Amino acid sequence: MQPERQFQKYQELLADYCRTDQYHELPGVTSEERVRTYRRLIFNGFDDTLRKAYPITFKVLGEKEFSVLVNKFCSEFPSGSPQLWKMPHDLLQFVEQSRYSLDRFPYLRDLLEFEWVEIEVQMMPDLNKSGDIAKVNLPVQDVLRERLVVNLEHKVVELTYPVFRLPLEQIKKIEGDPKLHAGNYFLLTFRDPLTDKVHYTELSSFSLLALDALTRLNCTGLEAVKEAMRSAGLIESEKIMIEAAKIFETFLDIGFILGSNK
Amino acid sequence: MRTTENKLSGVGLGFRRDLADYFLDSKTNAPRFVELAPENWMEIGGKWGKVLRAVAERYPITSHGLSLSLGSPEPIDKEFLSGVKKFLKSYNVQIYSEHLSFNKCGNAHLYDLLPIPFCEDAVKHVSQRIRETQDFLGRKIAIENVSYYTPIAPEIDEATFIRSIVEESDCNLLLDVNNVYVNAFNHGYDPKSFIQALPLDKVVYIHMAGHEQRAPDLIIDTHGQPIIEPVFDLFDWTLTKIREVPVLLERDFNFPNAKELEGELGRLQALVDSRWSIQNAA
Numbered sequence: 001m002q003p004e005r006q007f008q009k010y011q012e013l014l015a016d017y018c019r020t021d022q023y024h025e026l027p028g029v030t031s032e033e034r035v036r037t038y039r040r041l042i043f044n045g046f047d048d049t050l051r052k053a054y055p056i057t058f059k060v061l062g063e064k065e066f067s068v069l070v071n072k073f074c075s076e077f078p079s080g081s082p083q084l085w086k087m088p089h090d091l092l093q094f095v096e097q098s099r100y101s102l103d104r105f106p107y108l109r110d111l112l113e114f115e116w117v118e119i120e121v122q123m124m125p126d127l128n129k130s131g132d133i134a135k136v137n138l139p140v141q142d143v144l145r146e147r148l149v150v151n152l153e154h155k156v157v158e159l160t161y162p163v164f165r166l167p168l169e170q171i172k173k174i175e176g177d178p179k180l181h182a183g184n185y186f187l188l189t190f191r192d193p194l195t196d197k198v199h200y201t202e203l204s205s206f207s208l209l210a211l212d213a214l215t216r217l218n219c220t221g222l223e224a225v226k227e228a229m230r231s232a233g234l235i236e237s238e239k240i241m242i243e244a245a246k247i248f249e250t251f252l253d254i255g256f257i258l259g260s261n262k
Numbered sequence: 263m264r265t266t267e268n269k270l271s272g273v274g275l276g277f278r279r280d281l282a283d284y285f286l287d288s289k290t291n292a293p294r295f296v297e298l299a300p301e302n303w304m305e306i307g308g309k310w311g312k313v314l315r316a317v318a319e320r321y322p323i324t325s326h327g328l329s330l331s332l333g334s335p336e337p338i339d340k341e342f343l344s345g346v347k348k349f350l351k352s353y354n355v356q357i358y359s360e361h362l363s364f365n366k367c368g369n370a371h372l373y374d375l376l377p378i379p380f381c382e383d384a385v386k387h388v389s390q391r392i393r394e395t396q397d398f399l400g401r402k403i404a405i406e407n408v409s410y411y412t413p414i415a416p417e418i419d420e421a422t423f424i425r426s427i428v429e430e431s432d433c434n435l436l437l438d439v440n441n442v443y444v445n446a447f448n449h450g451y452d453p454k455s456f457i458q459a460l461p462l463d464k465v466v467y468i469h470m471a472g473h474e475q476r477a478p479d480l481i482i483d484t485h486g487q488p489i490i491e492p493v494f495d496l497f498d499w500t501l502t503k504i505r506e507v508p509v510l511l512e513r514d515f516n517f518p519n520a521k522e523l524e525g526e527l528g529r530l531q532a533l534v535d536s537r538w539s540i541q542n543a544a
Contacts, residue, residue: 007379008335015367027415034412078370082329083301126307196309
């Protein structure tokens with residue numbers, strides 16, 4: 001929307017300065033230094049929030065590079081959410097859309113995604129309805145034949161680099177060799193309904209298909225396995241059924257399967 | 263959802279996550295109510311959703327918004343305002359206030375308070391947005407006098423600006439006494455004369471806080487320090503000029519221990535009890 005009145009033009013100039021650090025003359029100000037106070041407050045607000053949201057990214061990039069990133073983000077990307085805690089997601093979108101320093105930091109997008117998804121899952125609304133669950137502690141042998149309730153408070157992300165399990169030094173080595181550790185990785189992040197703690201676990205491509213089937217189809221474990229095999233183009237075999245049982249055992253152990261549906 | 267209906271009075275404390283244990287400790291009895299920013303609590307689940315519900319069970323709630331940006335050029339964000347409306351209803355919020363400033367421009371949120379130019383055009387623009395907001399919410403809101411470090415293209419003085427908006431929009435006023443002190447210091451005017459020029463019959467809520475002196479001629483409204491004596495004095499004087507309303511202590515970081523916090527709350531409460539019981543008795 002274009003400013004309609006002169007005072008709105010001044011607001012635009014002030015806001016632009018606060019984002020870009022490009023000073024514009026404004027009438028009636030006490031001093032340029034007083035106007036700079038606003039730039040400092042706003043930039044520091046962005047910087048503090050992003051450092052807290054992305055502590056691993058901050059450590060990997062270092063203070064100087066992180067500051068350059070925040071500056072560029074503030075200048076070029078309009079933060080759209082009225083909720084400050086969601087603003088770090090805008091940084092992820094900025095890096096993705098602008099392909100920010102993809103050649104220098106090929107892992108950056110993944111690192112931000114990994115750190116953001118923890119915040120997103122921690123803060124997401126309560127989605128599980130305990131009234132739907134018939135048995136909370138489900139024996140493994142029931143998993144394949146019962147209609148299962150999965151924890152809805154979760155998110156799966158796909159990453160090129162396994163940043164969730166690499167030490168910081170290994171992540172930094174990717175800068176010199178973008179093919180190092182590169183692949184297709186799936187990370188399940190979910191909120192424990194009893195403790196509210198956020199957990200994550202790596203998924204194989206097959207377990208991702210099984211999880212997707214469970215979430216979509218409101219089905220038994222056996223039906224989810226068969227759907228996963230169909231999607232993967234696999235022929236049913238005892239070996240695959242044993243692997244699938246192990247996957248569900250893991251889902252049960254980590255609390256991702258909440259019980260069976262009534 | 264609150265199950266208790268408590269009259270909103272006395273001195274409350276802004277709810278911050280770092281103070282959650284203090285607020286929910288059964289031994290805590292100092293804050294009479296809590297203030298929450300809807301932006302930080304809307305649609306939240308998990309641990310903090312549970313904390314919010316526990317706090318709402320125990321305390322009456324006021325809400326002080328952060329991002330509605332009443333002074334912005336662009337239209338009011340009705341989707342966001344719907345979320346605020348739902349929050350206010352869910353928690354039976356008795357007072358909803360927002361800042362008389364702008365923090366969004368060119369559809370970019372800046373997450374801090376920028377000064378609206380003090381001019382008649384801005385009075386008209388902001389008043390219309392307040393009326394629109396009040397119509398949408400089905401209730402009056404209170405606007406807060408913000409601290410500012412420089413005016414931008416001023417054509418009228420700050421008190422006239424605030425008074426004109428309150429009159430034209432028929433809204434209420436949240437009087438931040440610390441902000442008056444900060445602005446009076448930073449811009450060289452008398453804080454009592456300033457307060458006298460405001461529509462004091464429209465004050466429904468008071469904020470008190472600490473600040474930080476960054477230079478010989480500059481104070482920043484940080485909410486991270488104890489309230490200083492001159493601000494307590496100004497507060498005490500202000501109480502003689504308005505009828506009884508709830509008072510909130512704002513502390514955003516650098517939190518003291520519970521004893522010190524309750525000391526500050528207690529002092530505010532003692533001043534309130536002293537001045538307004540005299541006023542009520544008269």
